[in-house]
Amino acid sequence: MKTLHVQIGKRSYPIHIGSGLHGRLPDLLREIGWSRRRPLMLVTDDQVGALYGKDVKRDLTDHGFQVGYLTIPAGESSKRLSLLEEMAGDCIRAGLDRTGAILALGGGVVGDLAGFLAASYMRGIPFVQLPTTLLAHDSSVGGKVGVNHPLGKNMIGAFHQPSMVVFDVETLHTLPEREVASGYAEVVKHALIRDVGFVRWLERQVEDLKRLDPESVSEAIWKGCAVKAEVVSQDEKESGLRAILNYGHTIGHALEAAAGYGSLTHGEAVALGMVGEAMLAEESGLCPPVSERIARLLSAFGLPTRLTLELTDEELLERMRRDKKVRKGKLTFALPRGIGRVDMVDGLEESVIRRALNRLRGGEAG
Numbered sequence: 001m002k003t004l005h006v007q008i009g010k011r012s013y014p015i016h017i018g019s020g021l022h023g024r025l026p027d028l029l030r031e032i033g034w035s036r037r038r039p040l041m042l043v044t045d046d047q048v049g050a051l052y053g054k055d056v057k058r059d060l061t062d063h064g065f066q067v068g069y070l071t072i073p074a075g076e077s078s079k080r081l082s083l084l085e086e087m088a089g090d091c092i093r094a095g096l097d098r099t100g101a102i103l104a105l106g107g108g109v110v111g112d113l114a115g116f117l118a119a120s121y122m123r124g125i126p127f128v129q130l131p132t133t134l135l136a137h138d139s140s141v142g143g144k145v146g147v148n149h150p151l152g153k154n155m156i157g158a159f160h161q162p163s164m165v166v167f168d169v170e171t172l173h174t175l176p177e178r179e180v181a182s183g184y185a186e187v188v189k190h191a192l193i194r195d196v197g198f199v200r201w202l203e204r205q206v207e208d209l210k211r212l213d214p215e216s217v218s219e220a221i222w223k224g225c226a227v228k229a230e231v232v233s234q235d236e237k238e239s240g241l242r243a244i245l246n247y248g249h250t251i252g253h254a255l256e257a258a259a260g261y262g263s264l265t266h267g268e269a270v271a272l273g274m275v276g277e278a279m280l281a282e283e284s285g286l287c288p289p290v291s292e293r294i295a296r297l298l299s300a301f302g303l304p305t306r307l308t309l310e311l312t313d314e315e316l317l318e319r320m321r322r323d324k325k326v327r328k329g330k331l332t333f334a335l336p337r338g339i340g341r342v343d344m345v346d347g348l349e350e351s352v353i354r355r356a357l358n359r360l361r362g363g364e365a366g
């Protein structure tokens with residue numbers, strides 16, 4: 001097991017990464033001071049529940065913890081406010097009180113939803129993230145929790161830091177290929193925004209990473225979490241630096257919502273978004289040519305790098321105008337300045353954004 005930390009004063013917490021960690025959960029909970037008297041609600045989705053839920057619950061129960069069990073339907077369409085209300089109802093009926101806590105076992109959908117339940121249930125109870133997708137190396141760290149709105153991604157939510165993240169990498173072996181690729185989008189993002197050495201390492205390791213070679217994949221998760229933890233430790237609530245974690249997301253979120261939640265995976269949308277935003281940086285003269293190299297790496301992981309969905313510029317621009325980074329009506333992007341560095345940029349002409357979208361569809365550079 002390897003451990004790193006998010007350092008945010010009283011809200012600091014460990015991120016444990018390793019094989020077979022679900023079996024060590026009772027001890028790890030005790031290490032953060034959770035006694036068996038604290039009632040737990042294990043939240044998972046139906047697919048992850050069928051694979052790992054029962055074992056995690058049994059293990060905790062065998063160690064004397066009281067554990068309730070709540071499952072949601074798998075998939076992005078579960079990240080909605082109406083389901084949160086139903087989940088709160090289940091917790092109330094189960095008698096979960098303010099001494100209780102939530103365990104979020106699953107991918108980013110479960111983590112974001114169960115985390116938001118923890119943030120809002122009885123005005124807030126603690127929670128622990130138990131990520132089971134590669135993508136969730138990102139979503140389980142940093143405390144952004146919430147749900148989607150038909151008009152935009154993650155429009156309703158909170159910052160609520162977990163008390164601990166326990167990533168049992170053994171769970172990744174049951175992950176469908178499409179979800180493995182999707183997870184690598186956020187790994188690549190973490191490399192591209194902060195660490196050119198990490199990018200070169202990914203370029204060399206693609207084949208090992210794709211077949212989930214245990215050492216390589218743990219290293220990738222470690223490096224990705226290290227970037228995320230470092231950024232969140234400096235800027236917990238996105239008053240500045242943290243916005244760089246949104247590289248690829250202005251276009252990505254617009255695509256994800258416009259295509260219909262669950263049609264593109266989050267990672268696929270972010271992959272397209274990163275290529276599109278790299279093209280935007282090039283078109284704006286902000287960086288040397290990088291989009292081809294970025295697209296090559298994403299494509300090697302099996303991710304889409306060209307927009308083939310029939311979505312108009314107007315539809316996408318309308319979505320982007322509702323992005324949470326918009327200030328005084330100005331679109332704001334995290335754009336690459338080169339490989340390993342992104343900066344926040346606003347005030348770009350709409351015509352330049354249209355040119356970048358055109359290139360993302362396979363059109364010529366402007």
Ligand SMILES: NC(=O)c1ccc[n+]([C@@H]2O[C@H](COP(=O)([O-])OP(=O)(O)OC[C@H]3O[C@@H](n4cnc5c(N)ncnc54)[C@H](O)[C@@H]3O)[C@@H](O)[C@H]2O)c1
Binds near residue numbers: 144
């Ligand atoms: N809070 C954040 O900082 C943050 C960061 C990145 C992404 N996100 C959010 O995360 C969500 C996407 O998360 P995701 O990609 O993990 O999707 P997901 O949670 O929908 O999981 C993908 C699919 O894989 C299945 N699955 C999960 N673990 C499995 C396993 N070990 N074996 C077999 N099947 C498994 C799930 O049941 C689901 O069908 C999006 O809503 C996105 O907005 C949040």
Ligand SMILES: O=C(O)C(=O)C[C@@H](O)[C@H](O)[C@H](O)COP(=O)(O)O
Binds near residue numbers: 153186243246
């Ligand atoms: O943690 C962050 O900050 C991120 O931006 C990470 C993103 O990968 C993630 O998709 C996040 O949920 C996006 O946040 P949002 O504020 O743009 O909804």
Ligand SMILES: [Zn+2]
Binds near residue numbers: 186249270
């Ligand atoms: Zn993301």
